[in-house]
Amino acid sequence: MEKYVFxxxxxxxxxxxxxxxxxxxxxxxxYTGLNTTPEQWRLLVLISNEGEMNQSRLAELQHKDxxxxxxxxxxxxVKKLVTRxxxxxxxxxxxxxxxxxxxxxxxxxxxxxxxxxxxxxxxTETEAKKLNLLLNKLLNNIS
Amino acid sequence: MEKYVFxxxxxxxxxxxxxxxxxxxxxxxxYTGLNTTPEQWRLLVLISNEGEMNQSRLAELQHKDxxxxxxxxxxxxVKKLVTRxxxxxxxxxxxxxxxxxxxxxxxxxxxxxxxxxxxxxxxTETEAKKLNLLLNKLLNNIS
DNA sequence: CTATATTTGTTGACTAATCAACATTATTGA
DNA sequence: TCAATAATGTTGATTAGTCAACAAATATAG
Numbered sequence: 001m002e003k004y005v006f007x008x009x010x011x012x013x014x015x016x017x018x019x020x021x022x023x024x025x026x027x028x029x030x031y032t033g034l035n036t037t038p039e040q041w042r043l044l045v046l047i048s049n050e051g052e053m054n055q056s057r058l059a060e061l062q063h064k065d066x067x068x069x070x071x072x073x074x075x076x077x078v079k080k081l082v083t084r085x086x087x088x089x090x091x092x093x094x095x096x097x098x099x100x101x102x103x104x105x106x107x108x109x110x111x112x113x114x115x116x117x118x119x120x121x122x123x124t125e126t127e128a129k130k131l132n133l134l135l136n137k138l139l140n141n142i143s
Numbered sequence: 144m145e146k147y148v149f150x151x152x153x154x155x156x157x158x159x160x161x162x163x164x165x166x167x168x169x170x171x172x173x174y175t176g177l178n179t180t181p182e183q184w185r186l187l188v189l190i191s192n193e194g195e196m197n198q199s200r201l202a203e204l205q206h207k208d209x210x211x212x213x214x215x216x217x218x219x220x221v222k223k224l225v226t227r228x229x230x231x232x233x234x235x236x237x238x239x240x241x242x243x244x245x246x247x248x249x250x251x252x253x254x255x256x257x258x259x260x261x262x263x264x265x266x267t268e269t270e271a272k273k274l275n276l277l278l279n280k281l282l283n284n285i286s
Numbered sequence: 287c288t289a290t291a292t293t294t295g296t297t298g299a300c301t302a303a304t305c306a307a308c309a310t311t312a313t314t315g316a
Numbered sequence: 317t318c319a320a321t322a323a324t325g326t327t328g329a330t331t332a333g334t335c336a337a338c339a340a341a342t343a344t345a346g
Binding site (some may be wrong): 002004005006008009010011012013014015016017018019020021022023024025037042045048049062063064078105106109111112113115116121122123127130131132134135136137138139140141142143 | 149157163167207248249258263265273274279281282283286
């Protein structure tokens with residue numbers, strides 16, 4: 001009988017905001033002509049920032065399962081943005097960015113920053129900082 | 144060459160937080176024994192709060208496309224949580240909750256509130272309110 | 287009134303995430 | 317040492333979301 005108030009729920013808010021930002025980002029990515037999705041870009045950034053690692057570790061850092069990462073890497077490999085190298089542990093691949101992969105990351109980083117900037121246009125500098133702080137604290141609490 | 148700092152990006156933060164909360168919610172929903180997913184629940188809540196409406200309007204309010212809503216409704220209809228009624232406009236269905244649908248909503252609302260409460264356990268009352276305020280402002284700005 | 291445009295729901299193809307099961311390889315404990 | 321356990325990547329099935337194209341019904345403009 002009682003109403004569930006969406007605007008009181010971080011779950012609803014983050015999910016909806018995330019979806020809308022993904023849509024905006026996707027549109028901007030499409031505009032570049034490079035055929036890469038936001039989720040593929042996120043994976044590329046992670047490797048670019050943290051250095052090469054195996055699929056299992058990527059899954060852990062992205063809070064996804066190994067199957068999801070496997071398929072993303074499949075796509076990135078076809079597009080030659082990433083390669084699977086053999087390492088000491090013969091169960092695992094080491095995933096590394098190609099030159100093309102590095103270039104794509106740079107283009108999309110810029111597009112992403114513009115999207116974020118636009119989204120935050122309603123905030124003062126202080127508010128934006130506060131939001132960031134709170135979101136990071138929340139993420140820390142649940143992960 | 145320049146690093147893209149994830150923790151500075153509302154896009155990354157909301158997407159990751161959303162994914163983790165979905166996972167927690169999904170686990171809690173599973174525990175109830177009722178076979179319904181978080182996304183299906185969100186649609187049920189929307190109808191429960193706003194009253195019956197057609198699929199196009201549901202899509203609009205959820206920031207999804209009509210195809211996505213169509214398939215969610217298909218699932219909910221099979222589970223008899225929702226029905227498609229005919230209205231004046233013979234292009235559209237009117238989607239209404241069944242009794243079972245209303246009951247399921249209540250159970251899941253409770254589960255969801257617990258998940259949110261747990262997620263916000265690191266915050267003071269003031270911080271939680273502030274976060275809510277900022278997220279609502281952001282959502283307003285982008286939608 | 288009627289031709290044109292718009293809305294609504296649908297379908298198929300694609301990307302993405304999850305789950306459960308599996309084979310292969312590494313690690314560990316007795 | 318070697319049997320049990322764990323980690324790694326893979327696969328198939330399922331739920332979600334997006335896009336483009338479509339048919340049918342409705343609305344609108346001239």
